[in-house]
Amino acid sequence: MEILGLLSDGVMVSLMPINVMLILLGVTLGLFIGAMPGLGSVNGVAILLPITFLVPPNSAIIFLAAIYYGAMYGGAISSITLGIPGASTAVATTFDGRPLAMSGRASLALVTAALASFIGGTISNVLFTVFAPLLATVALIFGPPEIFALMLLAFATFVGLGGDDIPKTILSICLGLVFAAIGFDEISGAPRLVLFDINGFMKGISFLVLAIGVYGIGEMIWTIENTRGEVTTTEAKMSLKGIVRDSKEGMRRGWKGTMIGSFLGFFVGILPAAGATPGSLMSYGVAKMVAKNPKEFGKGHPGGVAAPEAANNAASTGSMLPMLTLGIPGSPTTAILLGGMVIWGLTPGPRLFTDQPDFVWGLIGSFYISNVFALLVNLAFIPLFIWMLRMPFTVLAPLIFVLSVVGGYAATQDMFDVWLMLIFGLGAFFLRKLDYPLAPAVLAIVLGPIAEPTLRQSLLLSSGDATVFLTRPIAGPITIIALILILLPLFKAIMTKLRGTRTNEA
């Protein structure tokens, strides 16, 4: 009952005129960002974070969360009408969304996607409201070893489940962590890692400089280089009558996928560093597996649109759970939100629920409001978004570059950081071309300032005995899971090799 009271207070906070305006603006921008190929929620949040310094922290995070939410809805629009995913989170939506559009049923696919997103969002919001306070209460007893073990788990997820080249993933994590260590040693106060003795490094590298460099500059250049050909849009005619008819059909044929996506997406989203992309791909797979006629999937089945769309919305809410309760982001986008919270002067972690209830519950309340607004804006303006998708990239790209440079400067007000951002951006472009995952580096630069002190404090408490991470009742199991995840790829490789030898012998 207490939760309901807190939630209604939160909803009231998010219904304040300024917040309603920001939610509307956020979901609309988010829908556009999600729909534009090459731009995803993480780009949007990274590039727009500096301009949120204008409003108080709880309005700022409500705005950014609304962008995150809107982007999850928006990704489907381009997946269906262009056949290219607007964001990586909507890759699975193309599998059935595109065939539906090609057979003249784009409207059915779009409506199913919107409704599934709404249901996925609603179910995950309820799960979030129930679980978040519980987890935060448990997390209050966490000491440095437990927090460090959780950090280890976040990085281990990238290694074990990320699917990218393992040494490149580990290198990316370490690079982010070392970048976070530049500036001063917090404990002794001595300057540390002042690279090439350039004074600009004395104040450290702000995570935003790396995030905007990677997502605002590097990824943009990468997209420009990759989308050489012209893109064709499929027309979608929408009418009120059509929407009602398609809603009925979409729900009748897609309810199973929606349910799978909602629950699976939420729980995959909670896993540190997993996020909405694997959540939506897994949900598609499961929905196909349990379908009566799995063969219909891939040819234009509404269930194949509903599952990933419900999942990416559910996962985006899920990934906020560890961010708010434990101070550990569940996705690259939440990593940037977490970094923003630090800039706003908040200390992420379980104490937030007791120290800043207005902030936490205002945000949770805004999830519900954003979800409703995103559905309405989406359904009402689908034709407009499709029209906007025709905006040439040569207009959008310079706007993003300008926003990145101005935003990068506004964050620290130092031209040195703008130069650094350009270097990171160009570096990120080349690394991305060579299959180096960069999300782990961005996550690491955010978590570095939390991971290092907790490790040092833990080792100090145990007089240098590293088994402290294994012997404590909560830290122990987390560390063991993390170690298993790190060793998983190695184990898989050995198994494949053994199997290969056996086949050869036979």
Add this chain to the structure above:
Amino acid sequence: MRLAEIVTAGVLALLSIYMMYKSTELDVGYITGEGPGGGAWPFWLSAIMLICTGIIAFNWWRRTSPPSQSDEVLLDGYGKRTIVLVGGGLLGFIALVDIISMYGAMAVFLFYYLRFLGRHSWTLTLSLSLLLPMVFFFFFEGLMRITMPKGLSFTEPFYNYLYSIIY
């Protein structure tokens, strides 16, 4: 790609070694009663990075990672042009900030990108490259009270006029 893969691994290995060396300016071992030294965290992380570059090089030699098998060039003609025109444009943009101010540089960059790279009409080019910097000016200086670099002193009279509108 194959050449780029090993060159990048080499550059990252050098960076790791440099960061390891830089970390040793502080204690990298365990100090009794104080815990790990100030340089320990970055030192050992850089060491892990160095090991990773070694494995990447080994995979390159065994030809197991996709870029090490690829015969494609890292950047073809289009890619090179993109880097030079877009990356160079950005470089010019940032370099111009200290000379003709953030807003001036923004206008020049937008003009360059829209007109020369995008081949858009004069109307679109001029309206965007003149209006947007104005919008940004009033947003940052007026609403957010963040002052952007104003370049050399010759831009002063112009900005004094704009400030007289805000205040």
